[in-house]
Amino acid sequence: MxxxxxxxxxxxxxxxxxxxxxxxxxxxxxxxxxxxxxxxxxxxxxxxxxxxxxxxxxxxxxxxxxxxxxxxxxxxxxxxxxxxxxxxxxxxxxxxxxxxxxxxxxxxxxxxxxxxxxxxxxxxxxxxxxxxxxxxxxxxxxxxxxxxxxxxxxxxxxxxxxxxxxxxxxxxxxxxxxxxxxxxxxxxxxxxxxxxxxxxxxxxxxxxxxxxxxxxxxxxxxxxxxxxxxxxxxxxxxxxxxxxxKTGQTLMKTILAPGLKSRMLGLRGWYSTNILGNRDGEVLDDPENFKSKEVSKLGVLDTILQPGEYPELYGNIDHVVRINYYPPRGDNKEGWDNIDIYGWMGYPMQIKVNFLCRDSxxxxxxxxxxxxxxxxxxxxxxxxxxxxxxxxxxxxxxxxxxxxxxxxxxxxxxxxxxxxxxxxxxxxxxxxxx
The missing domain is CATH 3.40.50.720 (NAD(P)-binding Rossmann-like Domain)
Known part of the structure; x- marks a missing residue:
């Protein structure tokens, strides 16, 4: 001990x-x-x-x-x-x-x-x-x-x-x-x-x-x-x-991505978009402030999926992140994810996630x-x-x-x-x- x-x-x-x-x-x-x-x-x-x-x-x-x-x-x-x-x-x-x-x-x-x-x-x-x-x-x-x-x-x-x-x-x-x-x-x-x-x-x-x-x-x-x-x-x-x-959409990514990797399922693309209307959304409506957030969000998948180790599964992923300021939503953020995966013999499948979360x-x-x-x-x-x-x-x-x-x-x-x-x-x- x-x-x-x-x-x-x-x-x-x-x-x-x-x-x-x-x-x-x-x-x-x-x-x-x-x-x-x-x-x-x-x-x-x-x-x-x-x-x-x-x-x-x-x-x-x-x-x-x-x-x-x-x-x-x-x-x-x-x-x-x-x-x-x-x-x-x-x-x-x-x-x-x-x-x-x-x-x-x-x-x-x-x-x-x-x-x-x-x-x-x-x-x-x-x-x-x-x-x-x-x-x-x-x-x-x-x-x-x-x-x-x-x-x-x-x-x-x-x-x-x-x-x-x-x-x-x-x-x-x-x-x-x-x-x-x-x-x-x-x-x-x-x-x-x-x-x-x-x-x-x-x-x-x-x-x-x-x-x-x-x-x-x-x-x-x-x-x-x-x-x-x-x-x-x-x-x-x-x-x-x-x-x-780590809240909302990125939390979901760090939960889902390890599961896909554990089953050796392929990934072609992950499109994420958010709508929120709080002060954070207003600030991120400016391109320079959004870039700070984008860089933070985009680093998640590569680290988890290790494309260098698994190039045939994760070597060519289209990963897109968008944040949209929508005042009626307030602090109740909505995060949409479209995940394009593929399995046996390369057949495509999709996962759709709609996380209606409360950021704060x-x-x-x-x-x-x-x-x-x-x-x-x-x-x-x-x-x-x-x-x-x-x-x-x-x-x-x-x-x-x-x-x-x-x-x-x-x-x-x-x-x-x-x-x-x-x-x-x-x-x-x-x-x-x-």
Whole structure:
């Protein structure tokens, strides 16, 4: 048996900070408050409702994950964040329209009391939104210092023992890394010079890591998957990871594609289109912002199906992704997939999937799990990229030792649970024993 990891206890309050208090963050916060005040099950949270198999099956040792590892209690979570539009979480939740008033009314006072801090916001990165609650500063260096001051003030005023940050704001315009991102020294010089290639999400990531706060990126932005952030996270020994919450259509792809591969069925094409009408849909209606999302979504199939290993089955796939902004749909996204497969003697078949999902309902439990697990990682002495949490991301950030990220959701779950087993001094298990 491996020796258990020395993990600091989850004493005191854990502050969960979210850049962005919109649909995802407000739904997450409301759900946690409902769970701890009304006893509602946190459905969709692996950390709260999942189990982990230990030892001999005959022993029936299958504890809940939250009983197996020392996670922070829901009662100890404190919420805060920044938003360029909404003044508090109640206003944000009502504007988003995800949750009904009957669910918001009983907890409205607590939601209204969570006041958003003025945000670092630049319309050049999110052209379809107009921020009205925006920090003003002489340089991006000053903006980073202002965010760090917010972090420390929140820590003190809320008597937090520890903090985590989960990016829940909008998708930024697509960019490739530049010279300013190649080292901490170059990035800090770029902050002082207000380099136009430094985005708001990168300023938040820098401020978090400099403050010793784990950072999880829930959008397809370049945020912590940059040489400068990797260097800084190693230097400050802070856990980081991302990117882009795995919900909706991509979740279905990472479930279906491994099944097709397991039966050695061929794939000729996968056409995906989405309609949604929330703030995310409005932002993604801009081609530059959509490209960030498209790149995140398109990488899934190649990694799972390994066309280099199976060229006769997966070497020539037409993979198309579309997102359409349709305001009447609101947060209730509709994802259509047409999958052209073939089988014995090359005969064609089709699979049609119409997933009428609720984006923020699927994303909210991921925010909870990432907050709890990144806090656990920090208390376990982990730092740098937390590859074992790839389970939660569309485009998982690989460690430097990896050729590329793992996308098969079943393998990802095994890696997650085996990491927890090893930290607690238990033997890892195989895929079939998960």
């Amino acid at each position: 491996p020796a258990p990891r020395q993990i600091a206890p989850a004493t005191g309050r854990l502050g969960v900070l979210t850049p962005g208090l919109g649909a995802v963050a407000s739904t997450f916060i409301a759900g946690v408050i409902a769970a701890r005040t009304k006893g509602e099950d946190p459905i969709g949270s692996l950390a709260q409702m999942g189990r982990v198999r230990l030892g001999d099956r005959a022993e029936g040792r299958n504890p809940l994950i939250r009983e197996f590892v020392p996670l922070a209690s829901l009662d100890d979570l404190v919420f805060g964040g920044w938003d360029p539009i909404s003044a508090n979480v109640l206003e944000a939740a009502r504007t988003a329209g995800v949750l009904e008033e009957k669910d918001l009314a009983p907890i409205s006072a607590e939601l209204e009391g969570i006041v958003g801090m003025e945000a670092v916001f630049d319309q050049r990165w999110v052209s379809r939104l107009e921020g009205t609650r925006v920090k003003q500063a002489a340089s991006k260096w000053d903006l980073a210092e202002a965010v760090m001051a917010d972090i420390e003030r929140f820590r003190t005023e809320n008597d937090c023992e520890r903090l985590v940050m989960v990016w829940c704001a909008s998708t930024e315009a697509y960019r490739e890394p530049t010279d300013v991102h190649q080292s901490v020294e170059a990035f800090e010089a770029g902050l002082r010079d207000s380099d136009p290639e430094i985005s708001p999400s990168q300023i938040y990531a820098y401020a978090a890591i400099q403050s010793g706060v784990p950072f999880a990126n829930g959008a397809p932005n370049l945020s912590v998957d940059l040489p400068c952030m990797l260097e800084l996270a190693e230097r400050n020994r802070v856990p980081i990871g991302g990117k882009d919450f 309902i699927l994303a909210a439990p991921l925010v909870l799990d990432l907050a709890l697990f990144f806090d656990l990682a920090a208390r376990a002495g982990e730092h740098g990229v937390q590859e074992w949490l790839s389970f939660y991301f569309k485009s998982p950030q690989p460690t430097s030792e990896q050729v590329g990220p793992e996308h098969d959701i079943f393998i990802q779950q095994i890696k997650l649970k085996n990491t927890l087993r090893e930290w607690m001094g238990e033997e890892p298990v195989t895929h079939s024993e998960a």
